[in-house]
Amino acid sequence: MSGATWKALPWVVLLTLASACGDDEKAPTAVEYGKLLFHDARLSESQFNSFSCSTCHATTPTPQGGRMNSGYTLYNVVGRGSWWGGYETNLLDAVNFCYVSFMRGVQKLPADSPQSRALYEYLSSISPDTTSPALPYTVVKDVRDVPRGSAERGRAVYQAACQECHGETHTGKGRLTELASILPEVTRNYDETFPGIPHSLVIIEKVRHGQFFGVGGNMPAYSVEALSDEDLGALLAYLGL
Numbered sequence: 001m002s003g004a005t006w007k008a009l010p011w012v013v014l015l016t017l018a019s020a021c022g023d024d025e026k027a028p029t030a031v032e033y034g035k036l037l038f039h040d041a042r043l044s045e046s047q048f049n050s051f052s053c054s055t056c057h058a059t060t061p062t063p064q065g066g067r068m069n070s071g072y073t074l075y076n077v078v079g080r081g082s083w084w085g086g087y088e089t090n091l092l093d094a095v096n097f098c099y100v101s102f103m104r105g106v107q108k109l110p111a112d113s114p115q116s117r118a119l120y121e122y123l124s125s126i127s128p129d130t131t132s133p134a135l136p137y138t139v140v141k142d143v144r145d146v147p148r149g150s151a152e153r154g155r156a157v158y159q160a161a162c163q164e165c166h167g168e169t170h171t172g173k174g175r176l177t178e179l180a181s182i183l184p185e186v187t188r189n190y191d192e193t194f195p196g197i198p199h200s201l202v203i204i205e206k207v208r209h210g211q212f213f214g215v216g217g218n219m220p221a222y223s224v225e226a227l228s229d230e231d232l233g234a235l236l237a238y239l240g241l
C-alpha cells in the first residue's frame with residue numbers, strides 16, 4: 001500500500017470520528033487525536049497489551065531525561081523516506097510492524113482508518129523537516145558474550161532502558177505489566193530452561209533479538225544503535241550476570 005493512499009482519505013471521516021470521541025464543547029483536531037492515540041495503549045484492541053507508541057519512541061529531537069528507547073525518536077520521522085534501516089519504504093508499514101509485533105494488534109491498521117490518518121497527522125506535526133536522513137538499524141545476528149563494564153554505568157542503563165517496563169530490579173516494583181519478568185531473578189530457572197547456556201547469554205539473546213529469531217514474546221529488540229555492546233556489558237555487570 002502506498003503512502004499516497006494513506007494520505008488521500010478525506011478529513012471529514014477523521015473529524016467525524018474525532019468529534020464522536022470528544023465529550024465536550026470542542027472536538028480535538030486531527031493532530032490532537034493522533035497525539036492521544038500515540039500515548040494510549042488502548043490503540044491496540046488486545047487486553048494483553050500495555051504498550052503505547054510512546055513506551056518505545058520519544059517525540060522530541062533527542063529523548064528526554066536520558067531515556068534509552070529501543071525505537072528511535074519519531075521527531076522528523078515523516079521526512080526520512082525509509083524506515084527500519086531501509087527495510088520499510090512505506091511509513092504506515094513501518095508503524096504497523098510495531099503495532100502487530102509489539103502491541104499485539106490483531107491486524108494491521110488499514111490506511112483508510114481514522115486511527116492511521118490521525119497518527120499520520122500527528123507524526124507530520126512533529127516532522128518539521130520534509131527531508132531528513134533515514135536512520136541505520138543494525139541487528140546483531142549471532143549473539144556473543146560481551147565484556148563486562150562498570151556496574152554503576154549499568155545501573156543508569158537499566159533505569160534508562162529497562163526499568164519503565166520491568167520495574168525495579170529484584171522486586172519489579174513499578175513495572176508496566178506483570179508480563180515483564182523480574183530481573184535478574186528470572187534467570188534462576190535458566191539452568192532448567194536453557195541447560196548449558198550461560199545465563200548472561202540468554203539475556204543478551206533476549207535484548208538483541210526481542211521476540212524475533214524464534215525467541216518469542218513481545219519485547220522489542222535492541223539494535224546496536226539503540227544499545228551499544230559496551231552499555232550491555234555494563235548492564236550485565238549491574239545485574240550480577
Ligand code: HEC
Pocket residue numbers: 038043051052053054055056057070071072073074077080082083084085091094095098099102103119135137218219220221
Ligand atoms: C515495544 C516498543 C515499540 C512500540 C510499542 C512501538 N514501536 Fe515503533 N519501533 C520500535 C523499534 C525497536 C523500532 C526499530 C528502530 C527504529 O527504527 O526506530 C521501531 C520503528 C518504528 C518506526 C520506524 C522509524 C525509523 O526511522 O526507522 C516508526 C515510524 C515507528 N516505529 C512508529 C511507531 C508507532 C506510530 C507506534 C505506535 C502505534 C510504535 N512505533 C510502537 C519499537 C516500538
Ligand code: HEC
Pocket residue numbers: 051055056070158161162163164165166177179180181183186202203206207210211216217218219220222235
Ligand atoms: C517496552 C517494554 C520493555 C522494555 C523496554 C524491556 N523489556 Fe524486557 N520484557 C518485556 C516483556 C513484556 C517481557 C515478557 C514478554 C517477552 O518475553 O517478550 C520481557 C522479557 C524479558 C526477558 C526474558 C525473561 C524470561 O522470561 O526469560 C529478559 C531477559 C528481558 N526482558 C530483559 C530486558 C532488559 C535487560 C531490558 C533493557 C535493556 C529490557 N528487557 C527492556 C518488556 C520490556
